[in-house]
Amino acid sequence: MTPEEIFQALQAKLGEDAVFDLHPVSAKDRDAWFQVAPEKILTVCHHLREAPELDFDYLECITGVDYPDLKKIVVVYHIYSYAKKRRIVLKAFLDRESPAMPTLVDVWSAANWQERECFDLLGVRFEGHPDLRRLLLPDDWEGHPLRKDWQEKADYHGIPTQRPNPVELFKIKLPKKDAEAS
């Protein structure tokens, strides 16, 4: 089954509002992908994992991408099936103001930390996640650094986050040419 056939099978089984907007392989999209409705992701992924003809048992990667111009945060799922040797890519478009979607921890345990990372760095809330805490950044960190509009603060607990450019510090100041001439 190609991703296109999987997409059609999903549409036939779960309805046209569950998965939509198929992008086949092209010069732009090197892997075929389609959109999945965020509120239906649990049903779709349960089906992907449980249906014997699909058997997607390996969640490779969860990536969050911020698109301020579209006012969206996109969560991208790369999923693989060991038995059938197939890959698919799903994308869930979330509202940028309050990005939230159901967790997939019950479908693939591998989602656990990847969702925590996505929460940490992009601020996507995965509802129903058993332990949605910051993972890589300190608990009291403010903001989500992988968002495009994130601004680095000047210091964190009194530790400066910027330092002067060492090249600037040690630059030898040459005497001004004008002074030499006069």
Added chain:
Amino acid sequence: MSQVIFSVDRGGAGSEPEDEMTLNMGPHHPSTHGVLRFVISTDGEIIRKAVPDVGYLHRSIEKIGERCTYSGFMPYTDRVDYIAAMFANEAWASACEKLMGIEVPKRAQYLRVISCELNRIGSHMIALGAMAMDVGAVTPFPWALREREYINDFIEELCGARLTFNYHRIGGVSFDLPAGWADKVKRWLDRFEPIMVEFDRLISLNDIFIKRLANVAVVTAEEAKDWGLVGPNLRASGVKWDLRKEDGYSVYPELDFDVPVGRGRYGAVGDCWDRFYVRVEECRESAKILRQALDKIDEHPEDDLLGKLPKKMRPDGEAYARIESARGDMGCYVIGRGAEEAYRARFRTGSFTAMAMIEAKSPGLFLADLVALIASFDVVAPEIDR
């Protein structure tokens, strides 16, 4: 990173039972392979729960990737995994090549395979030596490191750096083989292969070592897939799956090698000993690949190292590339939106998912076996934190 240091409020309502103790391990514990921390609740020697606390080496590589040009990001990818830096180089290069449709010349592909397989042996040498040391055998570590030192010298001769190589380029590699280099590597392989037999006698088949590791922290194939374990950790659970075979990327289809899997020789399939021995066998397979690649590279013209690159790298689109790193399936997802910098650069690493599993795997283990479990997963802290 978590601010919780200790929570030893005993006897209070809803707190931990009388006989449980909270123990802090790390972040500078010698067996944590970098800077890692565990908050462990134990009942005597038995772990009730071990909660990993990571992030000490977080450098936000992915944010840096959004600020550098495509080729300018290459040196940073070395820092994703400093023990096996070649693979992150290759992952980034393959993702960009897939995105921009760049063809890599055959000779460059062979050079990639050679450099990566050398690096894989070097990385496994650290993993094996460190694992033996973590469970109490000190001698194998300097043995393994001695062999790795030769590899570092070879790679230094090849590209000028010993750890952070920056050797691969988008579309190829940066340098050709130095004169006489291939013969030197082959001579070293003649020496290395008997040493791996000796290594078995020294440690892998040592009775005490086997008793220490067999049947400890067994990961079944189902669990391994569910938690997204990859590479040697997955294969040790009996899943014969290697991207070099399954995807057949680069020139791996032209080379003959086996994929070793865990067979449960001294205990259940997927125990700590299996994870150790899969790496031993992979070293042998890498040596096999190296010999073939060093012979076959001569069939391709010299100095054909870079493919045809677009004049300006401003791709619009997205691509996800995977390669088999020393720690398994390493994925790189890159999105471009017509700028000189990537819009999003994402690395999916093997250590990250392996580390995620430890909390679920730890209950019931002995405290000392947790050390064996961490070591057998061969986690590298910067690869978790990136």
